[in-house]
Amino acid sequence: MNRSIDKELDGPRACFIAAGLDVLGERWALLALREMSLGVHRFDQIARNTGASRDILTGRLRTLESRGVIERVQYSEHPPRYEYHLTTSGAEVAPILISLAAWSSAWMRDETPRASYQHSCGADLQPVVSCAVCGEEFAQGSLMLGPLVSAAGAEPASED
Amino acid sequence: MNRSIDKELDGPRACFIAAGLDVLGERWALLALREMSLGVHRFDQIARNTGASRDILTGRLRTLESRGVIERVQYSEHPPRYEYHLTTSGAEVAPILISLAAWSSAWMRDETPRASYQHSCGADLQPVVSCAVCGEEFAQGSLMLGPLVSAAGAEPASED
DNA sequence: ACAAGTAGGTTGGAAAATCCAACTTACTCC
DNA sequence: GGAGTAAGTTGGATTTTCCAACCTACTTGT
Numbered sequence: 001m002n003r004s005i006d007k008e009l010d011g012p013r014a015c016f017i018a019a020g021l022d023v024l025g026e027r028w029a030l031l032a033l034r035e036m037s038l039g040v041h042r043f044d045q046i047a048r049n050t051g052a053s054r055d056i057l058t059g060r061l062r063t064l065e066s067r068g069v070i071e072r073v074q075y076s077e078h079p080p081r082y083e084y085h086l087t088t089s090g091a092e093v094a095p096i097l098i099s100l101a102a103w104s105s106a107w108m109r110d111e112t113p114r115a116s117y118q119h120s121c122g123a124d125l126q127p128v129v130s131c132a133v134c135g136e137e138f139a140q141g142s143l144m145l146g147p148l149v150s151a152a153g154a155e156p157a158s159e160d
Numbered sequence: 161m162n163r164s165i166d167k168e169l170d171g172p173r174a175c176f177i178a179a180g181l182d183v184l185g186e187r188w189a190l191l192a193l194r195e196m197s198l199g200v201h202r203f204d205q206i207a208r209n210t211g212a213s214r215d216i217l218t219g220r221l222r223t224l225e226s227r228g229v230i231e232r233v234q235y236s237e238h239p240p241r242y243e244y245h246l247t248t249s250g251a252e253v254a255p256i257l258i259s260l261a262a263w264s265s266a267w268m269r270d271e272t273p274r275a276s277y278q279h280s281c282g283a284d285l286q287p288v289v290s291c292a293v294c295g296e297e298f299a300q301g302s303l304m305l306g307p308l309v310s311a312a313g314a315e316p317a318s319e320d
Numbered sequence: 321a322c323a324a325g326t327a328g329g330t331t332g333g334a335a336a337a338t339c340c341a342a343c344t345t346a347c348t349c350c
Numbered sequence: 351g352g353a354g355t356a357a358g359t360t361g362g363a364t365t366t367t368c369c370a371a372c373c374t375a376c377t378t379g380t
Contacts, residue, residue, distance in 0.1 A: 009209055011211070012208070012209060012211030013194075013209045013210070013275060014272060014273070015194075015261070015274050015275035015276075016260075016261045016262075016264035016268065016275070016277065017191070017257055017260050017261045017264065017277075018191060018274075019264045019268045019272075019274055020260040020261065020263055020264030020268060021190060021191065021260070022268075023264075024260070024263075025185075025187070025190070026337095027185070027337085027338075030177065030181060030185070031177070031178060031181070034173075034175075034177050035173075037303060038305065042356075042357085043356070043357050043358075044355080044357070044358095047357095048169065048172070049169055049172060049173045050172060050173070051172030052338095052339095053338065053339050053340065054340095054357085054359085055338085055339085055340090055358085055359070055360080056337080056338060056339080058357085058358065059337095068267070069267075076347085076356085078346070079346040079347055079356075079357080080346090080357085081346095081347095081356060081357065082356095082357075089263075089266075089267045091300055092263055092267070093263060094300075094302075095259040095262070095263070095287065095289045095298065096256060096259040096260055096263060097177055097303060098259075098298060098303055099255040099256040099259045099289070100176075100177050100180040100181070100184070100256050101175070101176045101177045101180065101303075102176075102255070103180055103184075103249075103252055103253060103255070103256060104176035104177065104179045104180030105176045105309075106249075106252065107228070107229075107249045107252070108176065108179045108180060108182075108183065109309075110311055111310055111311055111312070112174060112179075112310055113174070113308040113309065113310040114174045114175050114176055114178075114179055114308060114309060114310065115173060115174060115175035115176070115305050115306065115307075115308055116175075116176060116305075116307060116308070116309045117175070117176065117177075117303055117304065117305060117306050118304050118305070118306040119293065119294065119296070119298065119303075119304075120299075120301070120303075120304055121291060121293060121294040121296060123292075123293035123294060124293075124306065125303075125306070126291065126292035126293060127255065127289045127290070127291065127292065127298065128289070128290050128291070128292045129255045129258055129259070129287045129289055130287070130288050130290070131279040131281055131283060131286065131288070132283075132286035132287070132288045133279065133281060133283035133284075133286060134279065134281040136279070136281060138254065138255065138258060138279065138287065139280075140251055140254075141197075141280070142254075142279055142280040143197060143254055143257060143258055143261075143279075143280075143285075144277065144278050144279075144280055145198065145275050145276075145277060145278070146275065146276035146277050146278040146284065146285070147275075148273040148274060148275055148276070149265075149269075149273065149274060149276045150269065150270070150271055150272055150273040151269045151270055151271055187366085187367075202327075202328085203327070203328050203329075204326080204327060204329095207328095212367095213367070213368055213369065214330085214369095215329085215330070215331080215367085216366085216367060216368075217329095218328085218330080236327085236376085238375070238376070239327075239328080239374070239375040239376055240328085240375090241327060241328065241375095242327095242328075
């Protein structure tokens with residue numbers, strides 16, 4: 001089991017973390033998604049609230065749209081004006097934002113006053129991540145490599 | 161409540177998500193942490209498995225070290241050789257990697273075969289994020305802005 | 321003993337991404 | 351009729367990143 005760690009990779013590790021970062025890891029992408037999660041949908045506001053340059057933001061929004069994370073919704077025809085909304089896929093980025101906010105809140109406190117986050121129950125953000133299958137909380141070192149998978153489905157084990 | 165969303169910000173939103181991305185959002189940082197989570201601790205291997213250029217990786221590892229996320233452990237004196245290990249703070253990045261891997265696995269499937277991840281119970285990665293206080297699962301739109309906080313503690317409400 | 325390999329970098333120069341301020345278009349509001 | 355708003359686009363400067371080669375000090379093989 002977990003032979004994959006010891007085996008020499010012939011190139012960079014192709015995994016779902018790397019694939020996710022391909023889309024969400026570009027600068028400003030997660031902050032733009034944060035804004036939409038908070039109900040901010042218009043270009044100028046997203047640009048202001050994130051601090052992204054307008055040209056770069058345009059590019060990011062196009063990428064996120066092409067990857068199905070957000071969609072452009074036209075709200076004016078003349079002139080053409082659009083709002084940006086999360087798709088289902090985009091809404092499901094929330095756990096990433098939640099984990100990031102919680103980690104940052106726990107470890108990145110400095111003098112700067114910052115907006116914190118809460119669960120809708122009113123409590124400070126204290127997310128617990130557990131396994132949907134066995135119900136156990138993810139503990140130290142409980143993230144492990146699994147088999148290779150692609151759109152076609154799981155691959156059979158390799159012969160090493 | 162949640163006046164903060166409607167209020168015009170005078171600058172970019174200073175929040176813990178943005179602060180976290182300051183450290184973890186630079187290119188290659190999360191992939192380097194992924195490697196350490198998987199038990200890979202040496203420079204050459206981290207460079208190979210992430211695909212990062214060696215010079216950039218050097219910079220990232222220094223930043224992560226200076227922010228207390230990883231530590232350099234010397235394992236040879238002549239010549240000086242180091243391993244990189246997660247600190248407690250670094251180990252707690254795991255929920256972010258888990259959420260990212262799960263999102264990516266759900267939404268980023270294409271033809272490319274990729275390494276998947278599992279919980280240590282052997283099940284495919286299906287994390288559930290719930291609130292430690294009320295126990296409820298984080299549902300759509302349940303991430304909300306809270307008060308401003310800094311190292312000194314919570315700020316009193318502003319006068320708007 | 322001597323060459324090759326390993327480990328953890330550093331260096332210089334090219335390429336790509338980002339930043340910034342200004343400009344554009346087509347409205348709406350006063 | 352002028353100012354303001356919204357969603358970009360543009361050109362040029364700046365910053366990051368990439369890449370391959372180099373360096374030092376061992377260790378291993380012959």
